[in-house]
Amino acid sequence: MAQPLTHSAAAHEFQRDPARAAWHDQTLWMVRTKRDRMAARVPEWEQLREAASQIKEHTLSKLADYLEQFADNAAANGIHVHWAADGDEHNRIVHGILQRHGARKLVKSKSMLTEECHLNPHLEKQGIEVIDTDLGERIVQLQEMPPSHIVMPAIHLKRAEVGEVFHEHLGTPAGLDDPQQLTEAARQHLRNHFLTADAALTGVNFAVAETGGFVVCTNEGNADMGAHLAPVHIACMGIEKIIPRQAHLGVFLRLLARSATGQPSTVFSSHFLKPRPGQEMHIIIVDNGRSRQLARSDYRKSLACIRCAACFNTCPVYRRSGGYSYSYFISGPIGSILAPNVDKAAHASMPFASTLCGSCTAVCPVKIDIHAQLLKWRQDITAAGHAPWWKKAAMHTTAFVVRRPALFRLGGWFMRRTTPLLNLLRLDPWTQSRDLPPAPTQTFRQWHNQQSNKK
């Protein structure tokens, strides 16, 4: 079996082009600073975060009740409600609906859940054409790549690279680098697909238990274009997307866009309550491992995530290693606590892709203790045996030595004598780029003992 991708190896590749890595860092830092400016315009920002955190906490404590309430109300509104235990079941349900309608083309707005379930390849295998309609998603879809960021799927690409993709797939002139012209090309291309689609699929940002309605947030209106034109609208949601009441929407809609992109609100926050006359509306409620995470008390709060990706943008490691350096489709800090829930071995390196600086926790609009959960995963992953032998040996040796004063003094003495050699040879990952400090000949303890003797 191939070794699973480790974050450090992928980050090493990403850092081979330092100029590009710097550009990536600066681009995302710009989003972070926009977020700061927008958050600063809301005097009650911290109270909003606290409210959001408490609403989510409460909802998760009664999740089954709220899901049932939502499903009952949605059904009463005339929406077909489906339940899927896992990704495969979700895909089969979507395909079943499309089959019943003889649909050959599906326009899809952004939904990370369908990425999680690998819906596109499943449908394509059945001969159904799937068009991602979010501009960023469409670009990476044409490249046959996954999104590198959950809110800005093609943020890792430069404009000229988008021009190349469009030239190759949409027939635009070579070397096109003008944002206006590129957008217009995408618009014409997508418009044709909206008009000829047999069905539309959207994600769900918030599902309201009280009303049975749901909200989809986009900046391009592509979800609405699809859902308003097609005779069938399928919406897919994870079980954690529930909020109890319509009145709670205000809290989340204000937090979401500001945290995600530094906008006061998303350009379109579309509320769907019931199918329009002649249209069929389906909602698929998916578990796919979420109830397992809910049962893990250390990690259950990760289900409060509203997928704003503020933790990505603020994370100095994400900014300097890129979305593709993580082994899960949700990268960044939040992905690093969601991924091991799915497969500890395959994603063993993700919780280690952090300095535990805590910026993710401080920026999170629903106050998920992300860095603390990363630290917890490290213990669980190691306990499950997914740590290299040399790391294990190094850590146990260190733990042994630092508890034995004589051994510690000897080890320290040896280390201080060898630092000049290590700096000279530059063989280890530290000294390849950094000097070890010039070693003093006397330790603090030696000095302190001398002081005590003088007295």
Next chain:
Amino acid sequence: MTLGLFIPCYIDQLYPQVGQATYTLLTRLGHQVEVPEKPACCGQPMSNSGFAKAGAGCLTDFAREYARFDHIVSPSGSCVLHLKESLEAQHSPMAHRVYELCEFLHDIAKVDSLPARFPHRVGLHQSCHGLRGLGLGSPSECRVPAFSKPARLLQMVAGLELVPLDRCDECCGFGGTFSVFESDVSVSMGRDRIQDHISHGAEFITSADMSCLMHLGGLLSRQAPQVKVRHIAEILAGTAESEAEPSLNDG
């Protein structure tokens, strides 16, 4: 009131001048400072690497040797945070008696003047564990009134000029064993940090965490050796000026 000084393993071995400065500063402020013989490490390197159980013995040693003190002070925000969190997890009342040096000076000793002078342009690296973990300052992510305990203390030092930074509290990339296992990202982060300080004319970079400074200083000595790192204790104690790095000799 007795005060226990905890000098972490790497400071003991590599940066004795930081321990000395801390000791000197605290005794000069009138505290009776003791250094127990045994504990060397807080256990954080093991914990951060996923081997918290292996490092648990360090905490046992610490709790045994330091239980007798009214206050426990350490010149390392990162180690203090680990000690506090571990003691809290064990519901130990000692958790509330462990302080990072700046925290102790600011909150407990309530110093309002220092007899120190350091006429230089200084960049303050607000270490993440101190800033967000211990609350030594307000993190830029949160909309709370701005404050910084280390900066307030530095402002008491005659002649010292704090330089502004573009990214006032971005992580330096040290992250304990992260700096070794993820050295590419670590080094990239560190280079950006020192560049921010250098571009604003800092002659020195200071921090309440020597571990961050070990990383930043290691990069500086290869790239910009004219810029030096000094632990905040050295500046506050007035011992930072000595140009020779650690000039201690045996005997």
